[in-house]
Amino acid sequence: MRNELDSKDIQILSLLLNNARLSNKEIAAKIEIAQSSTHDRIKKLTQKGYLKGAFAQIDQKKLGLNIEVILAIKLNKQHRAIIADFIEKASQLPGVIQLFHMAGNSDFILHVAVKDSDELRGFILDRLSTLDYIQSTETTMVLHNERVNNIL
Amino acid sequence: MRNELDSKDIQILSLLLNNARLSNKEIAAKIEIAQSSTHDRIKKLTQKGYLKGAFAQIDQKKLGLNIEVILAIKLNKQHRAIIADFIEKASQLPGVIQLFHMAGNSDFILHVAVKDSDELRGFILDRLSTLDYIQSTETTMVLHNERVNNIL
DNA sequence: CCTGAAATTTACTCTGA
């Protein structure tokens, strides 16, 4: 049981990174090994934790989510308990796509999609700012957003 | 051919949003309709453009990508041609996970993963700052990053 | 660790309601 991955494993991860719905057969064809080998490798990559899941990409605008923003958030305390609490609460807020815990000027960055400005207003005023350890929030509109995944 | 989606469609999108590798059968069981109906619906959702693709999630640290940063970038020009050029160039830079074109203080935000600080230095100095329309970059470390996908 | 083929499960198609 080697810990290192060979180039075939990296190729599999790279393919799935950009298209998680590729079938075993298609992957096997692309990297030129047997289907059963591809199957084994994906199984092992999953078991060892290299592959963690897959997310579909949906057309947010078609679903009426017309406004996409980045919210930079500062807390007035950075205790571990507060951080954990915020992560838990923010994960449950409707509209949140992605959450970053930062080591810088802001404590958190939230990537959020909402229907309209009313919903955005509600999100910030009713959902976020009601948490008593929020010091400030800064909202910036996203004009365009592209998944690149150029890491392998 | 109705344009609106019913609650079953939304449920399908929501399930796939959080686990793109769910099979037809599993989805059919979860939302309690026939497999063939699930199949039809997914096909239509894809054809109509609601479902656009799927990305696998990989364990970056296990692959040696130990540093994750957010890079806020300002350009000294915002012409359409410059923006398009930057998006194209940035999409090809190794380490870029996601790219946001912003309507605010920064023009772009890049979510980047690299192996170590040397690679980060190379990324900023050799790859980014060599583009002549870059005015400034600000790098902030990501301590933690969570996909939430709480939009449906 | 890979291959190739068998066994099983799933996806896909179509008919009828």
Place this chain on the structure above:
DNA sequence: TCAGAGTAAATTTCAGG
């Protein structure tokens, strides 16, 4: 538009090199 049954195709397992 949905459900059920049949066919095609894929996944999964396994013995052998």
